[in-house]
Each structure stands twice: as C-alpha cells, then as structure tokens.
Amino acid sequence: MQKTLVVKALSLKGENYVNNEEVMTSFYRETIKKRNKNASLSEAVLKIHKQPYVSSRPDAIKLIKARKNTDYSRLDTLALKLQGGPFSTLHTDIIKYPKYIFNAEDIEDYTFSFDQSTQINNKLVFVVSFKQKETT
Structure with a gap:
C-alpha cells in the first residue's frame, strides 16, 4: 500500500x-x-x-x-x-528527479512503511519512509 x-x-x-x-x-x-x-x-x-x-x-x-x-x-x-x-x-x-531513486526498475529495491502522520496547513499528510533492501 x-x-x-x-x-x-x-x-x-x-x-x-x-x-x-x-x-x-x-x-x-x-x-x-x-x-x-x-x-x-x-x-x-x-x-x-x-x-x-x-x-x-x-x-x-x-x-x-x-x-x-x-x-x-x-x-x-x-x-x-x-x-x-x-x-x-x-x-x-x-518528484522532479525520480530517476535518481525511484525509477521503474529500482523501486522494487526498497521497503516502504508509514511513519507518524503530520499536518501542513491543517491538512493531514501521510509520511512514507523507505529503506533499501539488504539484498540490493
């Protein structure tokens, strides 16, 4: 997700x-x-x-x-x-330069997780952390 x-x-x-x-x-x-x-x-x-x-x-x-x-x-x-x-x-x-981290081939090399959400301008913002898999 x-x-x-x-x-x-x-x-x-x-x-x-x-x-x-x-x-x-x-x-x-x-x-x-x-x-x-x-x-x-x-x-x-x-x-x-x-x-x-x-x-x-x-x-x-x-x-x-x-x-x-x-x-x-x-x-x-x-x-x-x-x-x-x-x-x-x-x-x-x-967002401008995704090729340096999340290109189509390399996105599978990361594990994603939710961190504690926050608020910006009274709007809820999800925080997603990512870590490179140890097998990479």
Whole structure:
C-alpha cells in the first residue's frame, strides 16, 4: 500500500505540483568540522530557477555571492573534494528527479512503511519512509 501511494504521487506530479517556472532566492552552507571546529566553511546566496515539474528541463542555479574559508592545518593529511555543492541538493527533489531513486526498475529495491502522520496547513499528510533492501 505504501509503495502504491509513492508511485501514485509520482504519477500525479503534473496535478499536485507547480507547473510554472519559479525563481527563488536561497542560502547554502557547507561545513567540514573537526572536533566541533570548522575546518572548512562555504556559504553562498543563490537564485534558483525551478522548472515546472512536468518539464524535462533541468533546474538552474545562479550564484549571487559566495565565500569560502578553509584551514588545511585542521584537516588530516588527506584532503579531497567531493562532487556536490548547491546543485546536488536540487536532486533530492524526488518528484522532479525520480530517476535518481525511484525509477521503474529500482523501486522494487526498497521497503516502504508509514511513519507518524503530520499536518501542513491543517491538512493531514501521510509520511512514507523507505529503506533499501539488504539484498540490493
């Protein structure tokens, strides 16, 4: 039943979600800490051009202002750069980008369950959790 609810929500993205381009201003912060002190801090103000959910066009980000401070002496001997940043957070929108988690072939690799429901704007909202199966 929970998986059916997720599949139905994904199929109704044209009806349940915004179908026009939205421009949003956002703030992004990424930190690397060592013993509760920042070894690296990156911050940015961004303009996000969120495309309609029914569109295949990807979302876009415009960097307005950014700053970064890194104290390499606080890091261990090995420093590496992970691919990510502000744009990768957009891909956690599973309604816009379901291919990264719930594509038609991979949805069977997850176990779905209901968590405690909540309310948003005085409307009941079901919360569905998912976990990758151990056999995957």
